[in-house]
Amino acid sequence: MRVPIFDLKVTDKILKQELLDATSNVLAKGRLFLGEEVEILEKKVSKYLGVKYAIGVSSGSSAIYLALRASGIKTNEEVITTPLSWIIPSNAIVSAKANPVFADVSNDFNIDPNSIEAKITKKTKAILPMHYAGHMCKMNEIMKISKKYNLRIIEDAAQAFGASINKKKAGSFSSAAGFSMNPMKIFGGYGEAGIVVTNKKSIFEKLKILRHAGTTSDYKKVITNNCIDISLNHKMDTLNAALLLVSLKHLRKKKKRTQQIAKYISKNLNQNIIYQKTSKNEIHGRYVYPILVDRDRDKFRNYLASKNIETKIFNYPLIYNAPAFKRFKKEKLPMAENLLSKSLIIPCHHKLTDNQVEYLVKTINEYFR
Numbered sequence: 601m602r603v604p605i606f607d608l609k610v611t612d613k614i615l616k617q618e619l620l621d622a623t624s625n626v627l628a629k630g631r632l633f634l635g636e637e638v639e640i641l642e643k644k645v646s647k648y649l650g651v652k653y654a655i656g657v658s659s660g661s662s663a664i665y666l667a668l669r670a671s672g673i674k675t676n677e678e679v680i681t682t683p684l685s686w687i688i689p690s691n692a693i694v695s696a697k698a699n700p701v702f703a704d705v706s707n708d709f710n711i712d713p714n715s716i717e718a719k720i721t722k723k724t725k726a727i728l729p730m731h732y733a734g735h736m737c738k739m740n741e742i743m744k745i746s747k748k749y750n751l752r753i754i755e756d757a758a759q760a761f762g763a764s765i766n767k768k769k770a771g772s773f774s775s776a777a778g779f780s781m782n783p784m785k786i787f788g789g790y791g792e793a794g795i796v797v798t799n800k801k802s803i804f805e806k807l808k809i810l811r812h813a814g815t816t817s818d819y820k821k822v823i824t825n826n827c828i829d830i831s832l833n834h835k836m837d838t839l840n841a842a843l844l845l846v847s848l849k850h851l852r853k854k855k856k857r858t859q860q861i862a863k864y865i866s867k868n869l870n871q872n873i874i875y876q877k878t879s880k881n882e883i884h885g886r887y888v889y890p891i892l893v894d895r896d897r898d899k900f901r902n903y904l905a906s907k908n909i910e911t912k913i914f915n916y917p918l919i920y921n922a923p924a925f926k927r928f929k930k931e932k933l934p935m936a937e938n939l940l941s942k943s944l945i946i947p948c949h950h951k952l953t954d955n956q957v958e959y960l961v962k963t964i965n966e967y968f969r
């Protein structure tokens with residue numbers, strides 16, 4: 601039996617028809633960027649997340665970059681972030697001309713609030729936490745730090761659509777937050793897409809301008825070059841928005857199935873290798889399922905491959921060890937180093953059948969017996 605780590609094929613007949621209908625509808629209307637579907641999606645997403653404003657952009661990368669820009673992060677200011685992440689949050693900080701400062705993580709893979717506080721200097725302007733795999737960062741503690749030192753929070757919520765603590769959703773804790781809707785994500789579309797959310801009208805207004813090459817352009821107006829802030833094109837195209845609206849219709853079902861599988865894995869897998877324990881008041885976004893393998897991770901990975909179970913190692917190397925980031929490395933961060941050397945992503949997505957999930961858990965448990 602094969603257990604794939606992701607499966608992006610569209611096999612459901614109803615879903616496929618809805619996607620084709622949405623596509624032909626957009627093609628017939630001919631508004632191929634910033635069409636009404638983008639605005640409908642923005643309204644639905646802001647309602648779903650409990651935030652005032654959402655703005656559709658061309659990728660999660662653009663979303664995080666624009667969230668930083670619109671939050672007023674300036675040249676040479678410091679933004680404290682995690683080294684254990686896909687490279688984008690750090691690339692976004694440097695692209696916004698600020699400097700990333702790396703804090704260590706806790707054993708749940710998320711940035712450690714104590715380490716954040718130890719890294720604050722006079723130049724610190726913001727904290728950029730990333731909810732690893734969809735597991736919420738300790739946002740209450742991070743918010744306390746941000747208030748104490750008057751720092752902005754910009755969430756990288758790319759992996760955490762719908763995750764929450766005490767019913768407050770990821771993305772609603774910060775001045776602005778970025779989500780990715782690339783096809784692998786829990787609320788994934790069928791191409792590259794992202795969304796920025798904020799509760800502040802001034803940030804929302806700024807985001808609209810930054811999304812559109814820094815101009816006040818409006819397709820109905822003649823003036824198109826009224827550039828008031830340098831930026832590039834980050835617009836979401838209408839086809840993506842229309843397909844995401846179809847995705848949104850199916851999201852509840854998809855999330856329910858993924859959560860059910862995650863729950864089965866958490867209950868039945870050897871408890872020594874599970875490291876993202878969630879508290880009662882948390883809903884895990886469940887982008888992926890990371891485990892920690894204390895000894896010979898690569899040997900274990902080969903064993904799973906021999907049993908037709910796909911796995912992935914995420915985020916190698918740590919960001920501060922990537923060639924372009926060595927200049928920002930101040931010290932080795934022990935927990936991040938340790939987790940990266942032992943972590944492995946195992947399959948956990950809505951397309952898996954009960955048989956596949958049982959086989960996955962049984963095969964892993966047999967190895968550790």
Ligand SMILES: Cc1ncc(COP(=O)(O)O)c(C=O)c1O
Pocket residue numbers: 659660661662664685686688689730756758759779780781782792793794
């Ligand atoms: C943590 C994190 N940040 C940012 C992004 C960027 O999103 P996108 O691929 O939509 O540009 C991703 C995408 O995988 C991500 O995992």
